[in-house]
Amino acid sequence: xxxxxxxxxxxxxxxxxxxxxxxxxPDTARRGNWTLAFGMGLATLVTxxxxxxxxxxxxxxxxxxxxxxxxxxxxxxxxxxxxxxxxLLNGFGGLAAALVALSEVMDMFYGGAMEKLIIKVxxxxxxxxxxxxxxxxxLMISLAVGGISFTGSVMAMAKxxxxxxxxxxxxxxxxxxxxxxxxxMTLLIIAILLTIAxxxxxxxxxxxxxxxxxxxxxxxxxxxxxxxxxxxxxxxxFLNSLTGLTAATTGLLFDNRVMLMGGVLVGASGIYLxxxxxxxxxxxxxxxxxxxxxxxxxxxAREVSGQIKEIGVYDTAVLLAYSSRVVVVPGYGLAVAQAQxxxxxxxxxxxxxGAECKYAIHPVAGxxxxxMNVLLAEADVSYDLLVEMEAINPEFPQSDVVLVIGANDVxxxxxxxxxxxxxxxxxxxxxxxxxxxxxxxxxxAAGYAGVENELFYDPKTRMLFGDARAVLGDxxxxxxxx
Amino acid sequence: xxxxxxxxxxxVESVLPHLYLLILAVFLGIxxxxxVPQVLHTPLMSGSNALSGVVxxxxxxxxxxxxxxxxxxxxxxxxxxVLATINVVGGFAVTARMLNMFRKKK
Numbered sequence: 001x002x003x004x005x006x007x008x009x010x011x012x013x014x015x016x017x018x019x020x021x022x023x024x025x026p027d028t029a030r031r032g033n034w035t036l037a038f039g040m041g042l043a044t045l046v047t048x049x050x051x052x053x054x055x056x057x058x059x060x061x062x063x064x065x066x067x068x069x070x071x072x073x074x075x076x077x078x079x080x081x082x083x084x085x086x087x088l089l090n091g092f093g094g095l096a097a098a099l100v101a102l103s104e105v106m107d108m109f110y111g112g113a114m115e116k117l118i119i120k121v122x123x124x125x126x127x128x129x130x131x132x133x134x135x136x137x138x139l140m141i142s143l144a145v146g147g148i149s150f151t152g153s154v155m156a157m158a159k160x161x162x163x164x165x166x167x168x169x170x171x172x173x174x175x176x177x178x179x180x181x182x183x184x185m186t187l188l189i190i191a192i193l194l195t196i197a198x199x200x201x202x203x204x205x206x207x208x209x210x211x212x213x214x215x216x217x218x219x220x221x222x223x224x225x226x227x228x229x230x231x232x233x234x235x236x237x238f239l240n241s242l243t244g245l246t247a248a249t250t251g252l253l254f255d256n257r258v259m260l261m262g263g264v265l266v267g268a269s270g271i272y273l274x275x276x277x278x279x280x281x282x283x284x285x286x287x288x289x290x291x292x293x294x295x296x297x298x299x300x301a302r303e304v305s306g307q308i309k310e311i312g313v314y315d316t317a318v319l320l321a322y323s324s325r326v327v328v329v330p331g332y333g334l335a336v337a338q339a340q341x342x343x344x345x346x347x348x349x350x351x352x353x354g355a356e357c358k359y360a361i362h363p364v365a366g367x368x369x370x371x372m373n374v375l376l377a378e379a380d381v382s383y384d385l386l387v388e389m390e391a392i393n394p395e396f397p398q399s400d401v402v403l404v405i406g407a408n409d410v411x412x413x414x415x416x417x418x419x420x421x422x423x424x425x426x427x428x429x430x431x432x433x434x435x436x437x438x439x440x441x442x443x444x445a446a447g448y449a450g451v452e453n454e455l456f457y458d459p460k461t462r463m464l465f466g467d468a469r470a471v472l473g474d475x476x477x478x479x480x481x482x
Numbered sequence: 483x484x485x486x487x488x489x490x491x492x493x494v495e496s497v498l499p500h501l502y503l504l505i506l507a508v509f510l511g512i513x514x515x516x517x518v519p520q521v522l523h524t525p526l527m528s529g530s531n532a533l534s535g536v537v538x539x540x541x542x543x544x545x546x547x548x549x550x551x552x553x554x555x556x557x558x559x560x561x562x563x564v565l566a567t568i569n570v571v572g573g574f575a576v577t578a579r580m581l582n583m584f585r586k587k588k
Contacts, residue, residue: 053546066567099562268511
């Protein structure tokens, strides 16, 4: 039986590796996801077969409840809300790891876990003492990192859906307090080890353990607060990697290889993916986590001045209808207004009139890399029309009209030509090189990074104010009537 | 508890095999996603988020051995099992929904 279980775990682990591998390529991504899910199902099934598993009723009730809830959450979420959804799920994973650790601690104090540990330690001979320390430290790390991952993810979610301001939040002595908290947590872990070794009464230790959990929850919030909303995808990916780490430490606690290796796998690939995302935005992970939006150069951002020019729906319709090369730049504003389908309709009409119509996709369009592709794919936009930044940039000088819908920072020329701008260095879509630019926007409010956009003051740019959905609807009617 | 330097070689020896595995897993984790196109960043992150719910196994083991443990242990363990299951099932379902949109349409 034991051999069968280990073989089952081995197969599950192979599924994990093949699944992740599959998910990094468009053709195999769907199969990769199912491979991962199969591996997870197998690992769960095999675990249920382990000898000495009691409370089967409770296990099945919890599994059923969790599955039902998970399916419900995932089917109700809008595609625009995906980043928040992933963040929340990740928070649940972190909390689960923290609770496993906490229940193990409770079992040590009030149940039989401590005696079992001591028996195991005795059996290990000279190394027993080291193992005991190692075990307790791992337990505390699971607890603390799980807690950080939980509140950090919930904060990231709140920043994404606007419940908490997306602006970086700063307060006096922030660095001192945040880092001090980390030091305090380390000291607490040492104190917990000492009280377990010296004081046999659990009540002291218990207070310290709860203090550790509380501090880690606070730390998770403080960790995410100073980071701007635009960087949340990177933060979520980083926290996901942390949850992987807690899965690995939990694996150590239970001597369970599939948890250990799976957790390390997620931890490593999560960190790597985080760095890839940073690279796409021309930032370093350190700068993101410290909450600096390229504050390095020390120069002051240029004042943007000039006259903005408005344009009406009818004039835009005429402009579009008589253009032969149109590029649409979709941004988060489009997604929020749920106007993906209307954009697709506009594209079909323009193509029917003989124009060429493409979509320019910035790497971080939407709220996450690849998010805009998902949203447009949902509206049946053909995959071939979505052009990535490097491919479309050389085409802008030949474009007749660029229609910017609800995008801002990703088309701000200041990122290229103003060293003092907070977003300097971020690669952008060079729409300012096009012959005409029409920007559909609700108001003149600054973008997510909170900087003015000089594109709006460019002589070639015209502003079409209004909700993306309403404006596009009118635009389609006008073009049809021409 | 007493420790002595004579135990160090035995300690290193017992840790080494695990270290091998861990280091290889780290490299594997990085290599396996190697060059992933930007369009897949979000689904990949979502999928690996579901995978980080592998802690569900720890929750099952914890509930499974909490038979003669006091009730708070069982309650906490069950709660963690529910949360971990949401993470896993919800994570894979969300990822599948995202990837379904990339399916080539005829």
